[in-house]
Amino acid sequence: MISATHYLTLAAILFAIGTVGVITRRNVITMFMCVELMLNAVNLTFITFSRFLDQIDGQIFVLFVMTVAAAEAAVGLALIVVLSRHTGTLDVDQANTMKW
Amino acid sequence: MTLIVFYGLAATAVTAAILVVLMSRVVYSALALIVCFGATAGLFFQLGAQFIAAVQVIVYAGAIMVLFLFVIMLLDPASEVFLPSRLKRVPGFALACAVLFTLVLLEAADRWAAAQVFTDSIAGTERSSGPGGEIETLAHSLFRDYLLPFEVTSILILVAVLGAVVLTRQHHETE
């Protein structure tokens, strides 16, 4: 039988992979995509709980998460465009002026 | 049967996710991500959230990832040459953290399960509590209890659109 634990485990793994990706990759677009991956894992968790706690609120939340993710994607990609114009590269390590 | 579907989708999702992280070319990563989203949609389906599954495919895989691909094309990362970075040990550290993270989350999941809050295990039947099924329940909740966040979200989207336009505007010098 498939229980909630299976789904939660899967979501956890996906989240972890997303995190590693965000930290490891240097291309800023790839970083962003890994963030979307993490959001996706969270959505999975929400849906799981909605199903297994017999409440619809989890799905509502997922709806909102997706909406916000869309908005965030739009603005974020706009920022990436501006950043790449400014630094001339997509390497996030070149944008290192936010320091002491 | 359900088990096979689950494990199949799960494997697909995880593999796709790993490919997203490991692929060296951005376009390949994007495509892998789309596959991952698709697998996830399937999982949603299996969990009885058909509407959400559809929305996932339409919005996430269909709109957001397309936007990503547009930007990738715009910025032409193929010609990128990355100079060596000064952060050497970050990947290892991140990997270690991620593993630990997962373990913690698993522990959390175990505790949840042990507390027996979950009603039952999935048996493959659809959930429906009325003639309209899941969508109706969703709509009832969304347009009554969560009306305000719903409206606010629309404003949020408006702001995002405006923001995207304003940010990427190029300022031309007047002669």
Add this chain to the structure above:
Amino acid sequence: MVLEHFWILILFPLVGAAMNGILGRRFPHPVIAWLSCSTVALSFLVALLSFYNFIRLPEDQRILTHHLFTWIQSGNFISEFSFLLDPLSMVMILVVTGVGFLIHIYSLGYMAGQSGYYRYFAYLNLFIFMMSVLVLADNYLLMFVGWEGVGLCSYLLIGYSFEKRTAGDAAKKAFILNRIGDVGFLIGVFLIFRTFESVQYLTVFQAVSEQFAVMGTEFGVLGAITLLLFIGATGKSAQIPLYVWLPDAMEGPTPVSALIHAATMVTAGVYMIARSAPLYSRAPETLFIIAVVGISTALLAALIATVQRDIKKVLAYSTISQLGYMFLAMGVGAFGAGVFHLLTHAFFKALLFLGSGSVIMALHHEQDLFKMGGLRKYLPVTFYTMWMGALAIAGVPLFSGFFSKDAILWKTFAAGNEALWLMGVVVAGLTAFYVSRLMFLTFHGGERSEKHHQGAPDPSPKEPSWSVTLPLIILAGFSLLAGYIGLPSYLGNNRLERFLAPSFRFQYSGQAASAMEHAHLTEVILTLVTLAVAFFGLALSYHFYIKDPQVAVRLANRFSWLYSLLRKKFLVDEIYDWLLVGPVQRLSRTILWKGMDVRVIDGLVHGTASLMQAWSHRVKRIQSGYARLYATWILGGALLILFYYYWISP
């Protein structure tokens, strides 16, 4: 009735000091002077009126107290701000306000035109206030307030011309030596409280007379208390070993020397012992120490005074010597006689100092005796009045000093201390010698003043104004007449002793009244001996300085070692320097300054700063600018929080 409100007399000088001190810089000189003189005059007036009413009271009612407010209340320690008027404090307050007033008048002329005029008068008023508090207090703690206050005013006034290095040093020396004595005083007061659970005079004296009704034989707590209080007195009243500040204190203006270092502040120690007679009369060992210290100081100071060149220094050592007499009196239990001498000394010593001030003024601040001479015809008033003071201090009959000094010497002998009496007689002879030497060198003989010889544009010395000469005349009158309140028993009634008796009523009366008390013949014979010695001193001085000046010079050369030892004040200052001051300074410099202050404290402060700097230098590297690193830190932090929630928190 003025008597009920006797205590307000202390407020007038306080107001004067405050106004002159705070606003005086903008006042014109006449206003300053008028203000401060009138406050003291008012105080004196109140004192006089109180006295007038006081003597109308029957003897057993001559104790008045006034409670102003409760100052400290802590556990069972209560200290009041309250005042006591009894015969002893009545005498003292009259002296303080009266002589104080005269000296204020004198200062008008003496300090005219000086810069910092307002400061001088403000401090002088403040001094009168503090001294009044001292003598009118009804408990040891309030007395100590006045005690410290007069020490402060002494410091301020000695260092009046603080631009001069010597003045500042002298002021510091005075204050520090006072302080050393005060440590003893305070410990004594603590012991008093511990033993009697109060510091009020009347309470303590009552308790003493009950608890110590029979004289103990060993050196007990009373001995300790009295000795400690006496240590304070040696500081304040310039006895061995803490007298060395008084000669240096002559750096201050002459009126200050007259008021503070002759008539009032230095007598505070004598007053304190007289006040504590109930305690002292029951501590024979301490009394003996006091008598010995007193007469030794008297002898030492008199010897030094015989060869000093500075007119004020002679008078300073003379003061120390006369104070020694007073302590001798205390030491043999003759408290009344000691107070008597205090009274007469206030008059003639103040007179001598003020007279010397007049001379100094006339000669434009020349103070060397060997540069004076023949001033008799230029300063007649000063001449005659000073001679009256000189005769008084020398103990010439009819003058006040004769009666008071004789009372002390007689009481000393009558108590069985023949050796001390003999030393006292020697000191009387020396006193006559040095004071007449001073007079001869200043007023008689040829004119040795340099300015005069050079035919300077300045004409011959002139007698100063009325504000200077009037107090001289008044004080001369008192120097002559004050003796008659204390006539010896073979000549009549000792009014002063009778008047003061209620103040000493708790005194131990167990000692068998000496049969000697009534041996009038012995007393007369001893008086004649003293007189003979005094006249011998006068005659010797006449011979040395008028008849045949070369004798003195030849003697000085013959005994040059003795002469220079005396000139150098027995090297006491140098010994103190080598023994105490030097090591303390070295200790302070090397250990306390360089070691503690620089290394430890500065090190701590700088060290903290540089530690912070080094640390932050390292910690700030976290903000590397690499976004991925920031993300890593966030991940790590989230992990920690999760750890906490799932494994540590219940």
